[in-house]
Amino acid sequence: MFSYKLPNGGLHARAYFNANGDIKFDPPVYEQRYTTTVRILEDPRWGQTFKKVVDFGCADMRLLSLLRRTAGIEHILEVDIDEDLLRSNKIRAEPLVSDYLQKRETPLRIELLKGSIDSSAEQLLNVDAVIALEIIEHLYPKTLENVPQNIFGFMQPKIAIFSTPNSEFNVLFKPLLANGFRHDDHKFEWTRSEFKDWALNICQKYPNYRVAFIGVGDAPPDKKNIGNVTQIAIFARCDVLDPSLSEQYRSKVSVDCRPDADTQYEEIFAVDFPIYLDERSKEQKLLDEARYQISRCRRIDRYFNRDLGVYQVPLTVLKDYIENIGATMQELLIVLKDNDIEVKDEYIILPEYEEDDDSYRHYDDCYDEEYGLWNDVEHADDETGNDDERGACGGYSHTKEDYTYDSEENWD
Template identity: 70%
Template sequence: MESVPKNIFGFIQPKIAIFTTPNSDFNVLFNLLPNGFRHDDHKFEWSRAEFKEWALNICKEYPNYRVAFLGVGKAPPDKKKIGHVSQIAIFARCDILHIPLAEALHATDASFDCNPDPDVQYKEIFAVDFPVNIDERSKEEKILHEARYQMDRCRRIERYFNRDLRMYQVPLTVLEDYIKYLNATMEELIAVLKANNIEVSEDYILLPEYDEDDLSYRQYDDYYDDSCGYFGGEVENDDELGACGGRSYAKDDVTYDSEENWD
């Protein structure tokens, strides 16, 4: 750990360096492990004061840098004083902040000639071809496997479930982006689905309420809110869900100080 500042700020001298660490002040909200930390692979955890002291000492030793502090993971409203779950220090080199460098950047042993002598010849010493994960599936198999994977995901999303028909209606367009990387067309997708006895009606894939080997029967009816149109705890805002329910994160999930707050 002691060598990190020297290697990063003294040798590499990047324009930006980002460090994150758990905020030990936040641990009052956790049941700690026998090692005293929140995770068994942690060797140490810093309080906000310790992290800030470490970062500011780097700026003193390497005056070409300024640092700003951010946080991710808000504390409960009554615990705001403990900060965030994780703390972040962003170091920026002064020249990208339009601040004169305190010291000239020095060349390192890593400098190299970008224009080598064209007459220099290199001898191949050893070569290895790693035939890892050779995909020998046919195009139809790739389409089918991708479609089944995405359909399984969609069967976990309530908005695709038709309560009157007791089946899922998944728009074909949901799968469109996922088959594009296979260079497959919608016509090929539909042909593969029908060839494998997957029902397609107009612009929808029709899926049963549960598969024969699916032991997880739907038992959500008691939780359905007809007035709101959603199941308890279910998010129905498409802006918060990806094509098949993958959750996206808004900027509000990350908090940060003013861009001008460079210590």
């Protein structure tokens, strides 16, 4: 086992009894399960992101709207045995208009697949994370028996997240269904100790894994002894918990389940999301970012050295960007030198104004007091003064009297 706590203090949730005496949860328990799953996947403690994720028993795919926005995920498999359910909820997997207007910077492929959690299909190879929320209690004994072999023997994901009802919490539900459970399709509902035994037995058979337990859906303050309404097991591969153990533990795992060449889940739908491809060279990216920072920093007073009359922009303002694109400071310096951008003592040196920057010029520079014109070109020689010459301020010449609010009433 290992110890695990949700980052940032966990969830803020509560349980209460309504006027009819029924227990309620705020937010609803299914939302707590979904947000907890995403927070586990995004937890920086793993030191990595999970690119390929499978969501077993995805049903109506309500979790998908969160998964598709989860950092690092590039490939999502939504798997369920109910083909009609997958087809009727296909719209949840389709790109939105916003996905075309603001394209992703990383790939995302979503596949809807008809298949069972105990079947070792070829599409499951190289999955990083397995999600199995509220599914194992729906499985017949033989199917449940085959699940560990498929997930921990064949797939061997970096992490796997299972959730199931905690039967100890059922004393607060009234009434239960005729089968004694919360749902008419449940084959069992486990206590915390039963769920723990199941998970630890998996780790004993597959020693490349350790497990931690958490829960969502707190009991009311005076019922804390019954645990949470939903119990969660987080299986983590030992090399994820401690990278130095990678080879040692993976060599102990017996992969006794191999896919047949013909073993495939049935594909119901698949889509690749639109992606923005930045085809600029590394040098062009560095130059563009440098010019952007130069433009930005020229408007920040703290970078202006009044004694020298120049802006001094620290090269460190570009540090994060340089690292993100895999460049070095030496490569940046070469790009700056090749484009005549001065660097001295770890600073980019900028004149107070760019040579082609007229933004600092005042209107008084363009107004001719003697002739009453917003113009500094030669004035008309005829008596009416109606020459159609452009003035230095970029517009046609106007007298003071002509330059009124009404003359710009159609400015927009």
